[in-house]
Amino acid sequence: MTGAPAQRVVVAGASLGGLRAAEGLRAAGFTGEVVVVGDEPHMPYNRPPLSKEALAGDLAFSALEFRRRKSVDDVTWRLGSAVAEASLGTREVVLTDGSVLPFDGLVVATGLRVRRLTLPAPEGGRYAVRTLEDAVALRADLRPGARVVVIGAGFIGCEVAATAVGLGCEVDVVAPEDVPMQRPLGPEVGAAMRRRHEAHGVRMHLGRLPAVVEARSTGADADPGRVGAVVLDDGTRLPADVVVEALGCVPNTEWLAATGLDIADGVRTDGWMRALDLEGRPRPDVVAVGDVARFPNALFDDVPRRVEHWSIPTDTAKRAAPALVAGLAGADPDPAPFAPMPSFWSDQYGARIQSFGSLGVADTVRVLEGDLDGEFVAGYERGGDLVGVVGVGLMPSLMKLRAEMITALQPR
Amino acid sequence: MKIVVDMDLCADHGQCVYAAPDVFQLDDNGKLVYKTEADESQRDLVEEAADVCPMQAISIED
Incomplete structure (x- = not known):
């Protein structure tokens, strides 16, 4: 049997x-x-x-x-x-x-x-960052002095921009939002992140979209198969050796x-x-x-x-x-509610942006500690209740607020 | 159970602290301190801590 x-x-x-x-x-x-x-x-x-x-x-x-x-x-x-x-x-x-x-x-x-650019554009010098092969290929082109245009100002775009600056590249960031990381972080904290990037020499072109991607048409290294510049929808022309497409997924x-x-x-x-x-x-x-x-x-x-x-x-x-x-097995699953505490981080310029909770459901953002241009903790509230926190540094405060949120938000 | 953290990889994310607080802690400066030996009863929690380490710096040696 x-x-x-x-x-x-x-x-x-x-x-x-x-x-x-x-x-x-x-x-x-x-x-x-x-x-x-x-x-x-x-x-x-x-x-x-x-x-x-x-x-x-x-x-x-x-x-x-x-x-x-x-x-x-x-x-x-x-x-x-x-x-x-x-x-x-x-x-x-x-x-x-x-x-x-x-x-x-x-x-x-x-x-x-990854979502890719829908504009016609040469293949050479264009990168996304999702797979190991993507990163290996991009790494080889991030040479000191390389002109890098990052399209997209979410976490991946901002991290690549910060990494490229650290490798000695010249970096422009182009994005339709008003501030970097606007959707996850909101306008106040996003504006502070913009200042951090600009303090490290990144040129932010916000509220802008790429209109044309030009090939490298002039000079000794002219190559119709490689990117040469990105022209924005206001006519600004950004010379580019590398274009990074950080357009989300x-x-x-x-x-x-x-x-x-x-x-x-x-x-x-x-x-x-x-x-x-x-x-x-x-x-x-x-x-x-x-x-x-x-x-x-x-x-x-x-x-x-x-x-x-x-x-x-x-x-x-x-x-x-x-x-x-x-x-x-034809059985019922565990009846306990599913309530994981969301958590994310992003490392840029040696500082870590750390978050717990759900920022997206908040209606109000308040600075709870510190200064947005240095170390800080920002609280994200919904109807007066804390539903998320974002901080740079001040890990003990963030951990304490995380524990308080778990107690206060635990589904009853 | 022997616990090893690659301190060259560790970036003090603290995720292990939430998973296994009896084994992993952050000190007052936010730096990781941990026990290199833990009782077998802690195994599930330490496995969990190793899973959630963003830098994958934690290994468990039997």
């Missing part, structure tokens, strides 16, 4: 979320087969240093691979092929190499890809188009990270983790949001894996 055949979970995506999901499945007691599919040729590696320590040359690219728990030694890694499509009816995914993987459970961990969900899941902006999930169909019903056999997932956080409200913080793949995978294991 034999028992039920071993079940298989396919984890689509082999970055941090895919790794943590595989580890989470084993931690939740799943003894079946786990297959992790990843489009990149690498084992899961750490991306934040790609715009900072590794780009600056302070950390070897080879040192970025994640530590993996021993529990995932028996996991099958299918690297170098992406998932091309999925069917929830037949419970199969098809990979770009044509192979078909049947599954009992599916983890969506396909993350994001879009979720990789096209492969789920035929599944009937809600993929309007990433994969919408319930509080157990179970994917919801278009009628809002959770699938017991499909979960989503990481920045491709749009999930509610009970610390703040019931609005599903995608969150592009480094801590999110780990938090969501630890929630999703036991929910999937329960779903595959």
Whole structure:
């Protein structure tokens, strides 16, 4: 007599979320087969240093691979092929190499890809920063004196600008917002960050969009295949040896188009990270983790949001894996609410911007300690309640406020 | 259980402190201090701390 055949979970995506999901499945007691599919040729590696320590040359690219728990030694890694499509009816995914993987459970961990310029532009000298290969290629062009135009003033754009300044480059930043990092940090703190960048010699062209990307048409090194300048929508012409496109990211969900899941902006999930169909019903056999997932956080409200913080793949995978294991067994998941404390950081010019909580839901920002141009703590409030903090330095104060928020916001 | 932190990598993010406060702490200057030996009962928390280290500086030697 034999028992039920071993079940298989396919984890689509082999970055941090895919790794943590595989580890989470084993931690939740799943003894079946786990297959992790990843489009990149690498084992899961750490991306934040790609715009900072590794780009600056302070950390070897080879040192970025994640530590993996021993529990995932028996996991099958299918690297170098992406998932091309999925069917929830037949419970199969098809990979770009044509192979078909049947599954009992599916983890969506396909993350994001960078948005690229839609203007016609030469390929040479243009970079994004998402993958190891992106960062290795950009690093080679960040030579002292190189003229670098960064398009986009979010965290990645600002970090690349700061790193490039540190390598002796001349840096212009172009972005449509009024201040850098405006959406996450808000206008007051963003304005202070602008002053920091300008104090280090970065020229900020805000409220501006690129209109034309010119090739390198003149001089001894003329090359129609390489960028030479970026012309802005007000006519300003910025000579450029390097153009960095830090335009944000879009979720990789096209492969789920035929599944009937809600993929309007990433994969919408319930509080157990179970994917919801278009009628809002959770699938017991499909979960989503990481920045491709749009999930509610009970610390703040019931609005599903995608969150592009480094801590999110780990938090969501630890929630999703036991929910999937329960779903595959026909059981209910842990009834406790899902309420992870959001956290992000950004290192620029040797200073760390550290945040806890949800800045996006706040209606008021107040400086609680220090000075925005030095070390400070800013409080983000909603209806008078603290829902987020941002600081530079003053870590003991930030840690204290984090603990206070956990107590005050804990869902009841 | 033996705990090793690569102090060349450690950037004092403090995430390990939230995960395993009995093993990892930040001192008054915000610098990491940690126990190099921990009881087996702490293993899950120390694994968690290693997971959440943004610099992946923590390793556990059995």
